[in-house]
Amino acid sequence: MNLAARGFTLAGKALTRLARLLPDGRPDPLAHRRAELGRPTDRLDGRAKATGAVRYTAERQLPGLAYAVVVGSTIARGRVTAVHVPPAPGVLLVMTHENAPAMKRTPAYATMKGPLGAAAMSLPVLNTDEIFWYGQPIAVVVAESLEQARYAASLIHADYEPWPARLSMADGKPYTPAHAVLEEPVTRRGDVRTALGAATATVEAEYTTPLEHHNAMEPHATVAHWEGDRLTVHDTAQYPYGVKEMLAKKFSLAEENVRVLAPFIGGGFGGKTPAWPHVWLTVAAAKLSGRPVKLVLSRADVFAMTGGRAPTSSRVALGADATGRLTALEHHALAPCTTDEFAEAAVAASRHLYTCPNVHVAQQVVRLDRIQNAFFRGPGVAPGSFALESAMDELAWRLGLDPLELRLRNEPERDPMSGIRFTSRHLREAYALGAEAFGWSRRPPAPRATRDGRWLIGHGMAAAINPDAVLIAGVQLRLAADGTVTIRSSTNELGAGTSTAQSQATADRLGLPLDRIRFEQGDSDVARTRIPGASAATTTLASAIWSARDNLVRELLKLVRDTGSPLAGRSFEEVDTRAGGLFGPSGGQSYERILARAGVEAVEVTGKSALPYQTVKRGTYSYGAHFCEVRVDEETGEARVTRWVGAFDGGRIVNPKQATSQMRGGIIMGIGMALTEETLLDERTGLIVNRSLADYHLPTHADVPAIDIHFVDQPDPQTPLGAKGIGELGIVGVAAAIANAVYHATGERVRSLPITPDKLM
Amino acid sequence: MNPFSYVPATDTSSAVALAAGGAKYLAGGTNLVDLMRQGIETPRELVDITRLPLADIEEQPGGGLRIGALVRNTRVATDERIRDRYPVLAQAILNGASPQLRNRATVGGNLMQRTRCGYFYDRHSACGKRDPGAGCAALDGFNRTHAILGTSESCVSVHPSDMCVALAALDAVVNIAGRDPVPLVDFHRLPGDTPHVETMLAPGELVTSIDLPPAQPGRSVYLKVRDRASYAFALVSVAAVVRMEAGRATRVRIALGGVAAKPWRAYEAEELLTGTSLDDELIHQAAGQALAGSRQRAHNAHNAFKAELARRLIRRALQGVRS
Incomplete structure (x- = not known):
């Protein structure tokens, strides 16, 4: 463990200990007092998106814009000895390691060595002749047109001095990394091996998940524009503020001279959380060419030049006594990483889902010559829960117990590993809601019991869990004389509905109707905001807006001081924001009136999210239960999902329509993970063979059944709005539910994803 | 580009x-x-x-149909005459690609489409189709979707068309400008030592139309197994066309997709079944016969499942059409 990593671990532990001594926070009144919140409001930007009015990064046009295309390496490890650049029309610049400007190395975001800034990796791409992965950028071509840039790029070829490359999991020695994503890599309690020996029923098996890519609809894109030493970058970043910090460091600029704009993103799923090298290479190319430069990665480049979800291999051992209580839980997971350690923490769910006296979970990594891994919706939890939740199903069959009943018997009262309390945990209610809607109790008890012509039919279930986080955000709030409010934030609209949800939250926070609120997003210069993903946007922004509202109240009280208003002389604690204005014990005034009487055009305040110690002090997770029906053609091995019910505890639901879509999206992504998705990386060379949407099989509409979503909708007393993050929750557990249904249908247990026809024939 | x-x-x-x-x-x-x-x-x-004026579907003297090379795939699949008389062709086309692609793609282009092998699509991988004599990266690479029949050491790719499998079972004939028509089953070539030679067309020759012989009474079916429910190439597909008279099969056509560099006719299986009542045992035997020549590499055969899948699919197809 290096010093920096040790420092973060110690700081984190100290913070946790300190937080436990602090009192609980005040519950958010908006958990209960809701007018716009809780409504299934249509997304406010829906029309603009559907009619093409929203401009995405790749659509940005600037005067004098030039176009860039990246050339990737065709070896996985070694040195570039020469880059051959045949002449081609329209070329303004070919940037290679020989002429690229020096770019300072910045630490890799995901490793905890560099929690600030958003670089995906620390490697000095194009500032070295060394090659670290197949597809690493070796040249950037800038030309007058995109077609010219593409053609020139197609002519470029390189000579290499190839070195042996470690590409297969068997090529390296597994070791314990300094950090796994979210938590420490190893936790041990009690004596698992002895408990397994004494258990009535045991399961020991290995489960694997493949390399996967996010395949957001919008490919990664960057437009960089220099004016002197001021830099403006339009980017598809999920984390604009982090990109700003990173670029300032890389190009030795004052932070205030770097502005990153990313208002609308066409899906991210974690793949756009860190900035991949093309981002800073576009900036360098703009600097070197003296022109604004646009770079849009091709779909094939997205596979080669941005990371995916690391493949995982999990060995799980479970033991239970005759009553179905877990006595042993072991989960050893292995995933590849690069020089920058990013360990896909596949063991996370095994720490928090079930109560068990003897636990040993350990995350190990193998260092390979591949591109850095990425966050991917439910990082660690999604692949790891496939292992755990499949093993729980296997254990249920061994015990002769309903898999739902087994889970209920092991539902913990406190966070199993730490013993701390939960802020809220309504998984039992989610199980009940889902089971009822699905008709789980009518499930035939034996496998292979239901057939419809050539189809065998099975039912499966699995639990879902995802850590909830409130992170750091700042907002600007402007109340205008006409009573309208504009909120500005550095966070952006990934497509999940953040701007609509926050408009609803602002409306209720200020007691205004929704049509008086405007939410503007994606400008790094608004305020320091660290929401790279982690399902944290809703609660974090709501906290910042809550703080902005408090500051607004203080400003308004100053304005009414000498106006003879019934609010004059009132203290902050005596007044409330509701019914379109500020009200105290002896009456109030509308916002318009306050501003008019004071003769001001507008009031501007800022707000910062509160330190989220409540959720550090206690365990905060969102939960869910998946129930599904799968049909398997016994002869051809085709598996099709035909029915889905998901029930979730995401705290208080902010917008049921958007939340339902969010859960459906996660489940559909999970269906892909279960049945069709796999990035084929040729371990002889490092080449990704199926780098297109024709060959990388995302689920089509025909693969997706009707999906019925239910929410427990109970407020979490410790979180803003009483809400919990649900962006990633939907995918967690989906693959296991399908694998469990496949077993129920066929009697065949598939432990390696995806479950393709050849595995079931 | x-x-x-x-x-x-x-x-x-x-x-x-x-x-x-x-x-x-x-x-x-x-x-x-x-x-x-x-x-x-x-x-x-x-x-x-x-x-070019090659975009019509025309009646032929004697009852067949001529499909112009420029007729869009969607039009073929939705043409009333095709649906009534050659339903297996409509089924096969609708099982392929996506609606957008079918609206755009032509019959001639479907015939001429090239393999989707990932190594063929990568300029830096060894591929004898792109670079004669260069070898084949798929032999020991990802070959789960690759050929098991008619392969060679220089190529194991498959022809990706669904339409052509049905055309093979229908005894279709390809018309070429300036030369004699060629039966569809002879149009595509197996790789041998020349995987870059994919059809019998000489450079510059133009396919003008495809002739369907008069429809025979009987039943037909197209079955396709793929990795997802839509927009995926066949792992294995089968077109079967059978005419039963007085309880006997007087005409049997079986074509396979996803198993070879061309739509694969199972002639020996057809012969075995012709004149029989297509009972289960014979069907079983014929399915085995159809795959008798299948080959996979011993040490790296991700596609080994295809032979058994094809046998099962042939049995299902024949059991479906015999009644």
Whole structure:
């Protein structure tokens, strides 16, 4: 463990200990007092998106814009000895390691060595002749047109001095990394091996998940524009503020001279959380060419030049006594990483889902010559829960117990590993809601019991869990004389509905109707905001807006001081924001009136999210239960999902329509993970063979059944709005539910994803 | 994509004259343009043939149909005559690609489409189709979707078409400008030592239409197994066309997709079944016969499952059409 990593671990532990001594926070009144919140409001930007009015990064046009295309390496490890650049029309610049400007190395975001800034990796791409992965950028071509840039790029070829490359999991020695994503890599309690020996029923098996890519609809894109030493970058970043910090460091600029704009993103799923090298290479190319430069990665480049979800291999051992209580839980997971350690923490769910006296979970990594891994919706939890939740199903069959009943018997009262309390945990209610809607109790008890012509039919279930986080955000709030409010934030609209949800939250926070609120997003210069993903946007922004509202109240009280208003002389604690204005014990005034009487055009305040110690002090997770029906053609091995019910505890639901879509999206992504998705990386060379949407099989509409979503909708007393993050929750557990249904249908247990026809024939 | 010139052709003979200099024909462009974008096809000249008068489906004397090479796939699949008389062809087309691609792709282009092997699509991988004699990266690479019949050491790719499998079972004939028609089953070539030679067309020759012989009474079916429910190439597909008279099969046609570099007719299985009542045991035997020549590499056969899958699919198809 290096010093920096040790420092973060110690700081984190100290913070946790300190937080436990602090009192609980005040519950958010908006958990209960809701007018716009809780409504299934249509997304406010829906029309603009559907009619093409929203401009995405790749659509940005600037005067004098030039176009860039990246050339990737065709070896996985070694040195570039020469880059051959045949002449081609329209070329303004070919940037290679020989002429690229020096770019300072910045630490890799995901490793905890560099929690600030958003670089995906620390490697000095194009500032070295060394090659670290197949597809690493070796040249950037800038030309007058995109077609010219593409053609020139197609002519470029390189000579290499190839070195042996470690590409297969068997090529390296597994070791314990300094950090796994979210938590420490190893936790041990009690004596698992002895408990397994004494258990009535045991399961020991290995489960694997493949390399996967996010395949957001919008490919990664960057437009960089220099004016002197001021830099403006339009980017598809999920984390604009982090990109700003990173670029300032890389190009030795004052932070205030770097502005990153990313208002609308066409899906991210974690793949756009860190900035991949093309981002800073576009900036360098703009600097070197003296022109604004646009770079849009091709779909094939997205596979080669941005990371995916690391493949995982999990060995799980479970033991239970005759009553179905877990006595042993072991989960050893292995995933590849690069020089920058990013360990896909596949063991996370095994720490928090079930109560068990003897636990040993350990995350190990193998260092390979591949591109850095990425966050991917439910990082660690999604692949790891496939292992755990499949093993729980296997254990249920061994015990002769309903898999739902087994889970209920092991539902913990406190966070199993730490013993701390939960802020809220309504998984039992989610199980009940889902089971009822699905008709789980009518499930035939034996496998292979239901057939419809050539189809065998099975039912499966699995639990879902995802850590909830409130992170750091700042907002600007402007109340205008006409009573309208504009909120500005550095966070952006990934497509999940953040701007609509926050408009609803602002409306209720200020007691205004929704049509008086405007939410503007994606400008790094608004305020320091660290929401790279982690399902944290809703609660974090709501906290910042809550703080902005408090500051607004203080400003308004100053304005009414000498106006003879019934609010004059009132203290902050005596007044409330509701019914379109500020009200105290002896009456109030509308916002318009306050501003008019004071003769001001507008009031501007800022707000910062509160330190989220409540959720550090206690365990905060969102939960869910998946129930599904799968049909398997016994002869051809085709598996099709035909029915889905998901029930979730995401705290208080902010917008049921958007939340339902969010859960459906996660489940559909999970269906892909279960049945069709796999990035084929040729371990002889490092080449990704199926780098297109024709060959990388995302689920089509025909693969997706009707999906019925239910929410427990109970407020979490410790979180803003009483809400919990649900962006990633939907995918967690989906693959296991399908694998469990496949077993129920066929009697065949598939432990390696995806479950393709050849595995079931 | 390389720079190229573009010439629209107005009639067949001028198109052929233009192509004699090495130009490529452009019709729907759903495959050629993709390949140009990847730098796999690098024609200096494209001859746009979409204005040629080859876009009709016409009745033939004697009861057959002639499908012009430029008829869009969707139109073939939705044509009443095709649906009534050659339902297996409509089924096969609708099982392929996506609605958008079928709206754009032509019959001739479907016939001429090239393999989807990932190594063929990568300029830096060894591929004898792109670079004769270079070997085959798929032999020991990802070959789960690759061929098990008619393969060679220089190529294990498959022809991706669904339509052609049905056409093979229908005894379709390919018409070519300026030469004698060729039975569809002879149109595509197996790789041998020359995997870059994919059809019997000489450079510059133009497919003008496909003839369907008069429809035979009987039943037919197209079955396709793929990795997802839509928009995926066949792992294995089967077209079966059977005529039963007085309880006996007087005519049996079985064609397989996803198993070879061409639509694969199972002649020996057909022969075995002709004149029989298609009982289960014979069907079983015939399915085995159809795959008797299948080959996979011993140490790296991700596609080994295909032989058994094809046998099962043949049995299912025949059991479905015999009654």
